[in-house]
Amino acid sequence: MFRIVAAPIEVESLLQVAGRGHGGVATFLGIVRDADGDGRLVRALWYEAHEAMAVREFEAIADEARERFGDVRIAIVHRIGELAVGEVSVAVVAAAKHRAAAFDACRYAIDELKRRAPIWKKERYAQGGELWKSNGEG
Amino acid sequence: MTIRVLAFARLREILQRPELTVQLSESATASDTWAVLVREHPSLAAERATTRFARNGRLVGFDEPLRDGDELALLPPVGGG
Numbered sequence: 071m072f073r074i075v076a077a078p079i080e081v082e083s084l085l086q087v088a089g090r091g092h093g094g095v096a097t098f099l100g101i102v103r104d105a106d107g108d109g110r111l112v113r114a115l116w117y118e119a120h121e122a123m124a125v126r127e128f129e130a131i132a133d134e135a136r137e138r139f140g141d142v143r144i145a146i147v148h149r150i151g152e153l154a155v156g157e158v159s160v161a162v163v164a165a166a167k168h169r170a171a172a173f174d175a176c177r178y179a180i181d182e183l184k185r186r187a188p189i190w191k192k193e194r195y196a197q198g199g200e201l202w203k204s205n206g207e208g
Numbered sequence: 209m210t211i212r213v214l215a216f217a218r219l220r221e222i223l224q225r226p227e228l229t230v231q232l233s234e235s236a237t238a239s240d241t242w243a244v245l246v247r248e249h250p251s252l253a254a255e256r257a258t259t260r261f262a263r264n265g266r267l268v269g270f271d272e273p274l275r276d277g278d279e280l281a282l283l284p285p286v287g288g289g
Contacts, residue, residue: 100289117288118216118217118220119216119288120214120216120262120265120281120283122265123262123265123266123281124288126265148288148289159289160288160289180289183288183289184286184288184289185286186286187286187288187289188216188262188281188283188286188288189286189287189288189289190216190217190284190286190287190288191287191288192217202217202218202284202287203287204284204285204286204287205285205286205287205288205289206285
């Protein structure tokens, strides 16, 4: 399951990616923090995406994870719009026969999503002001 | 020919809209599209080095030739996750 959504992510429904042969399911949740890298208080994050391209990127990332780590099923869902502190911005679930591949695939998927998915984030500060932040910064 | 340009994040803010239509000659490239946009929005020029281009959802180089009806997306440095 690869989606961009505009409403709260239903994490539990993503666990359906696990089949009867999958003994290990690794889950990563990205959550909106209350401060940026410089300690400035964050009120909310705004996310936007080239949705069609992002979903295709998620599929490609899952294909690559399978090539690297073997039989693994992956779900990636990213939320867009304005998110408050504490809300889930992204969920990655990886299911495999054993935990090693599940952990590896989950890690790979979120790392690659952050490196290359066409998704953008703007920090909106408690004291006012807002800034686009790219990965590799704060 | 007619090209649909999609702009995101700070590029969308510079162009003041998420989507616009650009008229170009038949043999135009992504670079030519960028030049048209820079003429109308000079502050766009400073973004060139960090902007990537996608034609119909696939990353392409600056010199990519375009066809009538193409979508050209302007992608600033990403920040997902």
